[in-house]
Amino acid sequence: MVTSECVIVGGGPAGLSAAKELLEAGARVTIIDRNERLGGQLIKQTHMFFGSEKQYASHRGIDILEYLVNDLAPYGDRLEIRTGTTVAAIYQDKVLGCLKDEKYFKIKAESVIIATGASEKALPFENNDLPGVYAAGAVQTLMNEYGIKPGQKVLMVGSGNIGLIVGYQLLQAGIEVKALVEAADRIGGYLVHASKIRRLGVPVLPKTSIKRAIGEDAVEAAEIWSLDENWQGIPGTEKKLDVDTICIAVGLSPLTELLQQTGVRVEYVRELGGNVPLLDEGYRTTVDKVYACGDVANIEEASSAMVEGRITGIHAARDLGHEVENAGFRIKALQHELYDLRGGPPGEKVRQGIKKREVLA
Amino acid sequence: MKNEDIVICRCSDVTLADLYELFEQGYDNFEELKRIARVGMGPCQGNTCAKMIQWEIAKYFDRPLEACAIKNIRPFTMGVKLQAIKEAAEDED
Numbered sequence: 001m002v003t004s005e006c007v008i009v010g011g012g013p014a015g016l017s018a019a020k021e022l023l024e025a026g027a028r029v030t031i032i033d034r035n036e037r038l039g040g041q042l043i044k045q046t047h048m049f050f051g052s053e054k055q056y057a058s059h060r061g062i063d064i065l066e067y068l069v070n071d072l073a074p075y076g077d078r079l080e081i082r083t084g085t086t087v088a089a090i091y092q093d094k095v096l097g098c099l100k101d102e103k104y105f106k107i108k109a110e111s112v113i114i115a116t117g118a119s120e121k122a123l124p125f126e127n128n129d130l131p132g133v134y135a136a137g138a139v140q141t142l143m144n145e146y147g148i149k150p151g152q153k154v155l156m157v158g159s160g161n162i163g164l165i166v167g168y169q170l171l172q173a174g175i176e177v178k179a180l181v182e183a184a185d186r187i188g189g190y191l192v193h194a195s196k197i198r199r200l201g202v203p204v205l206p207k208t209s210i211k212r213a214i215g216e217d218a219v220e221a222a223e224i225w226s227l228d229e230n231w232q233g234i235p236g237t238e239k240k241l242d243v244d245t246i247c248i249a250v251g252l253s254p255l256t257e258l259l260q261q262t263g264v265r266v267e268y269v270r271e272l273g274g275n276v277p278l279l280d281e282g283y284r285t286t287v288d289k290v291y292a293c294g295d296v297a298n299i300e301e302a303s304s305a306m307v308e309g310r311i312t313g314i315h316a317a318r319d320l321g322h323e324v325e326n327a328g329f330r331i332k333a334l335q336h337e338l339y340d341l342r343g344g345p346p347g348e349k350v351r352q353g354i355k356k357r358e359v360l361a
Numbered sequence: 362m363k364n365e366d367i368v369i370c371r372c373s374d375v376t377l378a379d380l381y382e383l384f385e386q387g388y389d390n391f392e393e394l395k396r397i398a399r400v401g402m403g404p405c406q407g408n409t410c411a412k413m414i415q416w417e418i419a420k421y422f423d424r425p426l427e428a429c430a431i432k433n434i435r436p437f438t439m440g441v442k443l444q445a446i447k448e449a450a451e452d453e454d
Contacts, residue, residue, distance in 0.1 A: 086438075089436030089437045097437070103448070104448070124368075124413050125367060127366050260434040
């Protein structure tokens with residue numbers, strides 16, 4: 001059986017950052033990603049990042065991906081990259097069942113870092129299966145990766161950063177955004193993003209949701225309505241919008257399916273997006289030498305995923321017996337970066353969630 | 362609202378109306394619903410429906426979301442042909 005000192009599942013910002021630390025410390029690393037290209041969601045992030053310089057603020061996600069991949073280049077002899085490969089199963093003895101081009105094979109790992117990221121939440125509403133109803137990630141893939149417009153007139157559902165940014169990118173592509181609705185009483189994402197699309201004339205409607213999609217074979221219109229304090233639609237407040245596309249951006253949920261197969265303890269923490277692994281300060285799960293970092297541990301931005309990945313990489317390298325120079329000092333500095341990234345009102349939810357998880361652990 | 366036009370599980374074509382009918386029959390957790398209606402057993406393995414079902418169970422039976430979380434996840438996360446597993450086993454021998 002193929003063996004590896006450390007298998008990283010998921011080559012997004014968290015996984016790539018963890019890989020760098022492990023390689024620098026002298027470990028042998030395998031990165032597995034089901035996509036043909038490394039980078040995870042960074043591939044479709046054509047916008048510039050916020051945060052501090054340390055996490056490449058004011059650089060575009062797609063460029064950050066290049067930096068992260070280039071960082072690994074010097075260690076080619078100890079790095080194995082398996083793209084286009086899906087981990088279909090992880091057994092409790094750290095044997096990973098992988099699938100590439102219909103061919104199945106196993107890898108036995110000494111340690112495993114799960115950095116699988118998140119999946120998009122779906123929304124139940126009438127005719128939610130009509131062609132023309134998209135998840136925001138799919139719209140981003142179509143537009144930013146393949147240069148294809150999803151439609152001409154869009155209703156955006158959800159005002160988190162994804163809804164706001166994708167809304168703006170739709171406008172940039174010359175697509176009309178008829179409205180952006182948000183079930184809560186306030187904008188979920190950064191106000192700068194919201195102001196940008198407001199300035200361009202898009203109505204941003206709080207306490208509003210989609211009631212139904214209308215159409216025979218595809219979306220021909222959408223009906224929105226106001227919500228009461230119990231999140232229920234108020235009859236009589238319906239408004240019909242002339243759209244051909246409905247974009248759903250109602251949040252992400254950690255993709256823990258592989259993690260849970262390893263037997264780690266997970267708990268449902270709603271502030272962190274769903275089932276999340278219980279972790280110690282080194283991103284160790286409750287199973288020896290199984291780690292989790294990035295969105296699979298807590299839904300956040302790519303900036304924090306990169307920092308978490310690096311902390312995880314340092315710990316995983318040391319746990320495998322490798323020496324990491326200035327480890328204590330560097331971990332402290334990285335933790336400080338995380339603290340800064342999670343500061344202020346936008347980070348409130350994740351701070352609460354992480355506190356809740358610490359109590360559960 | 363037309364619950365029969367609200368699709369909860371796209372893989373097995375289960376609507377909100379189907380779900381309510383099962384709730385009324387007493388199926389009140391994901392594991393049982395999975396066995397009776399095949400929700401979460403299609404190609405997406407519950408990545409689309411599970412969160413919505415958790416939410417609907419919580420609402421219908423008036424339970425906290427935490428009490429309706431989906432915990433049992435087993436290999437595989439996707440369809441793997443027996444042929445592929447057989448060939449892998451032969452390669453190992």
